[in-house]
Amino acid sequence: MHDARDAEDQRLLEAGEYSALVESYYGVIIRRCQVKVRYGDPVDVAHEVVVRLMSELERGRRYRVPLRVVVHQVTTWKIKEHLAGGQVSEVELEDWMREASTEGTRPVEELMAGQGFEAMLAGLTELEQKVIRLAYDDDLGFGEIAMRLGKESNAVHQIHFRALAKLRKERG
Amino acid sequence: MSEHALEQLFDEFAQAYLRGEGPDVSAYLARAGDERDDLGDLIDRFLQAVPAQPPTEEEIVLMQARLEQEPPLLLLRIRRKLSREAVVDVLLRTLGLDPAKREKVDGYYHQLETGLLDPEPVDRTVWEALSDLLRANVRALAGLRSEPPPALHARYFCADAPARFESTAYKIDELRSEPGPEREEPDEVDVLFCGLNGT
Numbered sequence: 001m002h003d004a005r006d007a008e009d010q011r012l013l014e015a016g017e018y019s020a021l022v023e024s025y026y027g028v029i030i031r032r033c034q035v036k037v038r039y040g041d042p043v044d045v046a047h048e049v050v051v052r053l054m055s056e057l058e059r060g061r062r063y064r065v066p067l068r069v070v071v072h073q074v075t076t077w078k079i080k081e082h083l084a085g086g087q088v089s090e091v092e093l094e095d096w097m098r099e100a101s102t103e104g105t106r107p108v109e110e111l112m113a114g115q116g117f118e119a120m121l122a123g124l125t126e127l128e129q130k131v132i133r134l135a136y137d138d139d140l141g142f143g144e145i146a147m148r149l150g151k152e153s154n155a156v157h158q159i160h161f162r163a164l165a166k167l168r169k170e171r172g
Numbered sequence: 173m174s175e176h177a178l179e180q181l182f183d184e185f186a187q188a189y190l191r192g193e194g195p196d197v198s199a200y201l202a203r204a205g206d207e208r209d210d211l212g213d214l215i216d217r218f219l220q221a222v223p224a225q226p227p228t229e230e231e232i233v234l235m236q237a238r239l240e241q242e243p244p245l246l247l248l249r250i251r252r253k254l255s256r257e258a259v260v261d262v263l264l265r266t267l268g269l270d271p272a273k274r275e276k277v278d279g280y281y282h283q284l285e286t287g288l289l290d291p292e293p294v295d296r297t298v299w300e301a302l303s304d305l306l307r308a309n310v311r312a313l314a315g316l317r318s319e320p321p322p323a324l325h326a327r328y329f330c331a332d333a334p335a336r337f338e339s340t341a342y343k344i345d346e347l348r349s350e351p352g353p354e355r356e357e358p359d360e361v362d363v364l365f366c367g368l369n370g371t
Contacts (some may be wrong), residue, residue, distance in 0.1 A: 005223040027225055043316060
């Protein structure tokens with residue numbers, strides 16, 4: 001369903017036509033913002049998404065996931081950031097981008113292939129399990145997880161990183 | 173609203189979106205009433221799952237206007253490669269205005285284009301003439317800001333929106349209350365652009 005669109009995105013990306021590329025997603029970005037932003041102006045949040053995407057692309061950032069996945073993830077984060085009054089850490093976006101550009105998919109989804117969520121978590125500590133559940137079951141960012149667990153965002157990132165390393169080791 | 177009605181509303185939105193009709197999310201959410209959050213979740217998941225439809229002309233203009241911090245209407249005219257004089261010519265002709273009022277129309281259009289004139293009281297015939305000429309929903313673009321607010325994360329940053337038009341409102345009030353023989357009576361151009369009717 002997405003093949004033609006992904007191919008066109010890739011063409012624009014390679015041609016360096018970043019404005020046209022982001023512009024082609026603006027309709028969906030602004031609609032998602034209109035759906036979720038209940039106070040303030042959805043256009044402002046959509047603008048934040050655009051600025052972030054343009055900045056990423058112009059810095060030469062490349063992803064192994066299709067651009068549409070990145071667009072939707074950035075949109076989701078910016079909406080959450082807005083709803084949280086700007087309390088969601090910007091760092092988590094960088095984390096996700098790094099993972100997305102090296103793993104090709106969300107790391108836990110890749111590691112889960114062929115086994116259930118609970119079975120996969122069995123070898124982790126209670127805290128690591130909590131972080132993984134909040135990140136992937138509840139789809140929370142590191143900033144929100146940190147608030148829930150009463151920890152620093154960096155600490156949550158480390159726990160997450162450690163948990164993924166354990167899971168990878170178990171998967172061999 | 174029953175679950176069936178909600179699903180029908182969602183289907184209506186989804187089909188309109190896939191047909192490239194650019195459905196207005198706000199209108200659908202309003203129709204959902206108390207179920208707006210449920211409908212919103214359905215729409216949000218749907219939009220993430222299907223290929224993005226091309227943006228409308230208004231959306232493109234709005235995005236570029238924000239990036240370039242230019243008023244949307246001004247940017248739209250530039251995209252159409254039209255001079256302000258050409259727009260004023262069309263307004264004079266279409267609205268059947270006296271050519272002697274050209275300077276006044278030009279002044280009002282300039283204010284409208286640059287976001288200095290409250291679009292609310294502007295007459296429907298002005299919007300229709302502009303929409304035909306500029307081939308876009310000009311009314312929708314006219315009320316939008318070209319720049320993000322200074323504190324984007326402030327929860328209620330929209331509360332200052334009416335202040336943008338204070339200067340225009342002040343001028344209108346001044347015009348209405350100006351005493352003495354020198355007071356200029358609102359003419360047809362004032363009526364069209366400011367809703368002034370001499371009252």
